[in-house]
Amino acid sequence: MRVVNELTATQTPRGSHGTFDVERIREDFPVLKQQVHGKPLVYLDNAATSQKPQVVIDTITQYYLTVNSNVHRGVHFLSEQATQAYEGARDKVRRFLNAPHTREIIFVRGSTEGINLVAQSYGRTFLKEGDEIIISAMEHHSNIVPWQILCEQIGARLRVIPINDNGEVLLDEYKKLLGERTKLVSVVHVSNVLGTINPVKPIIEMAHSRGVPVLLDGAQAAPHLPVDVQDLDCDFYVFSGHKLFGPTGIGVLYGKAHLLETMPPYQGGGDMIRAVTFEKTLYNVPPYKFEAGTPHIEGVIGLGAAIDYLSGIELERIAAYERELLVYATEVLSSIPGLRMIGTAKEKASVLSFVLDHVHAHDIGTILDQEGVAIRAGHHCAMPLMQRFGVPATARASLAFYNTRTEIGMLVRAIYKVKELFD
Amino acid sequence: MSDLRELYQEIILDHYKRPRNFRKLEGAKGEAEGYNPLCGDKVTVYLELEDDRVRDISFQGSGCAISTASASVMTEYVKGKTRAQAEALFERFHDLVTGKLQTTPDAPELGKLAVFSGVSEYPVRVKCATLAWHTLRAALEGGEEAISTE
Numbered sequence A: 001m002r003v004v005n006e007l008t009a010t011q012t013p014r015g016s017h018g019t020f021d022v023e024r025i026r027e028d029f030p031v032l033k034q035q036v037h038g039k040p041l042v043y044l045d046n047a048a049t050s051q052k053p054q055v056v057i058d059t060i061t062q063y064y065l066t067v068n069s070n071v072h073r074g075v076h077f078l079s080e081q082a083t084q085a086y087e088g089a090r091d092k093v094r095r096f097l098n099a100p101h102t103r104e105i106i107f108v109r110g111s112t113e114g115i116n117l118v119a120q121s122y123g124r125t126f127l128k129e130g131d132e133i134i135i136s137a138m139e140h141h142s143n144i145v146p147w148q149i150l151c152e153q154i155g156a157r158l159r160v161i162p163i164n165d166n167g168e169v170l171l172d173e174y175k176k177l178l179g180e181r182t183k184l185v186s187v188v189h190v191s192n193v194l195g196t197i198n199p200v201k202p203i204i205e206m207a208h209s210r211g212v213p214v215l216l217d218g219a220q221a222a223p224h225l226p227v228d229v230q231d232l233d234c235d236f237y238v239f240s241g242h243k244l245f246g247p248t249g250i251g252v253l254y255g256k257a258h259l260l261e262t263m264p265p266y267q268g269g270g271d272m273i274r275a276v277t278f279e280k281t282l283y284n285v286p287p288y289k290f291e292a293g294t295p296h297i298e299g300v301i302g303l304g305a306a307i308d309y310l311s312g313i314e315l316e317r318i319a320a321y322e323r324e325l326l327v328y329a330t331e332v333l334s335s336i337p338g339l340r341m342i343g344t345a346k347e348k349a350s351v352l353s354f355v356l357d358h359v360h361a362h363d364i365g366t367i368l369d370q371e372g373v374a375i376r377a378g379h380h381c382a383m384p385l386m387q388r389f390g391v392p393a394t395a396r397a398s399l400a401f402y403n404t405r406t407e408i409g410m411l412v413r414a415i416y417k418v419k420e421l422f423d
Numbered sequence B: 001m002s003d004l005r006e007l008y009q010e011i012i013l014d015h016y017k018r019p020r021n022f023r024k025l026e027g028a029k030g031e032a033e034g035y036n037p038l039c040g041d042k043v044t045v046y047l048e049l050e051d052d053r054v055r056d057i058s059f060q061g062s063g064c065a066i067s068t069a070s071a072s073v074m075t076e077y078v079k080g081k082t083r084a085q086a087e088a089l090f091e092r093f094h095d096l097v098t099g100k101l102q103t104t105p106d107a108p109e110l111g112k113l114a115v116f117s118g119v120s121e122y123p124v125r126v127k128c129a130t131l132a133w134h135t136l137r138a139a140l141e142g143g144e145e146a147i148s149t150e
């Protein structure tokens, strides 16, 4: 604990007092200081993955330099320290989500694994043939395919809440879909393509009034909005560390304790057991029941450091800064002739998807890259959503709190270069 | 911008904006569909063979400038060639866009296809340039499976 805690405690983020000083915050992210193709890097692919502050990198390095050891099993000094740091991070996550209990925080590889865990453990146990699972038309493949696999396994059916042309779910349609057969609702909190912030509270309330549990895919929400799982009253919540300024390969599944207790393990192995004989195995309690094998210790500790860093800036201030930047970016992008925004919901966060007349997103991506501007071009792991909007692909700029108005200006200038080349 | 002009040469932009042989070939003997899951590009290649020779060829689909222009130039180029010639051209073309041919004079048979040499500087775009060719090969072989670049 010594090293890891001292480290995260002594490095407060630079924007933590007074006004939001984005230039100082940028100093915390070494990767942003470089040039790409001879141009300053403008990193606008944060929805794919975010950059890491120095403190996260340092915490991981310090862990390997001084603490490295396996958790939950050693009687020796280092193992105890590693375990404390690991479990300490679990408590940081608990506070970050305002979950009541640390046993409700399960470390997984990412949002994808969290959803698969619920599908296979909860779904296979409590759903049966003829039951229905509701998702929305704007889901990431990771909140579609695990349910399709489950449906195939047990003979359940997937129902899809339609959306309007702005990219907002139709609550009336959702209400019609909710019925006797509905056994689970799983929707994205913030869309990675449209940026839509879904009305998750009414979605949850309507499901609960029928006794149906709800999973929220928070992959894009956790980095941009304060999340309070008690206030939301969701039954499961997943997010990914790497989109939250932490390391890759680590993510979180929050589940209500009473549900986790009734769910069977997802994988078998070390750490998830109490006692093993060849005749019978007694499983450990949550969260350990769901964490088979040596976990991603470095990832968990790095995620803890990322959460500390964010708490230092405060998510409310981050959200406010990003909102302003989003409004500005939407305005300047929309003024480009021939550019059409995809995703114009009233409630939006940090994602700007667009298409340009006569230019494919892939070409936009390549040309912007030559200007140092990193965006994503493609279907963003949401092919059904692309079909809904009748486009093969979009270009997507996604913001983080270290992005600036100047960078938006560079994005716009680069888009004009695309037009120049193609017109 | 000059680097980008290497990639997006005038001929490529021209074929993107006005693709040649962009239609369905009614009663085509050979047909195959190609798909690039990375970017959603789709192409269908239609063939009419006479003995061993490509008598007519066309394509349809949606894609980026590189993949559309590549398909368009390909149809112009392959028309009248034998199966073996088309196969050999694809190999040379593949070498060109993956940077294995240093200079186009090494492969004079490529002719206009040489405008795609800039692609070798953009490894992620190689699949765009070769999608139509992979699909052509499938059409020549008469395979049923859709072709995917992944």
Ligand SMILES: Cc1ncc(COP(=O)(O)O)c(C=O)c1O
Binding pocket: A047, A048, A109, A110, A111, A112, A113, A140, A142, A143, A188, A190, A191, A192, A217, A219, A220, A240, A251, A381
């Ligand atoms: C909305 C959404 N859900 C789920 C995921 C999957 O996250 P991961 O790949 O980290 O498991 C993503 C990542 O792009 C996402 O944007």
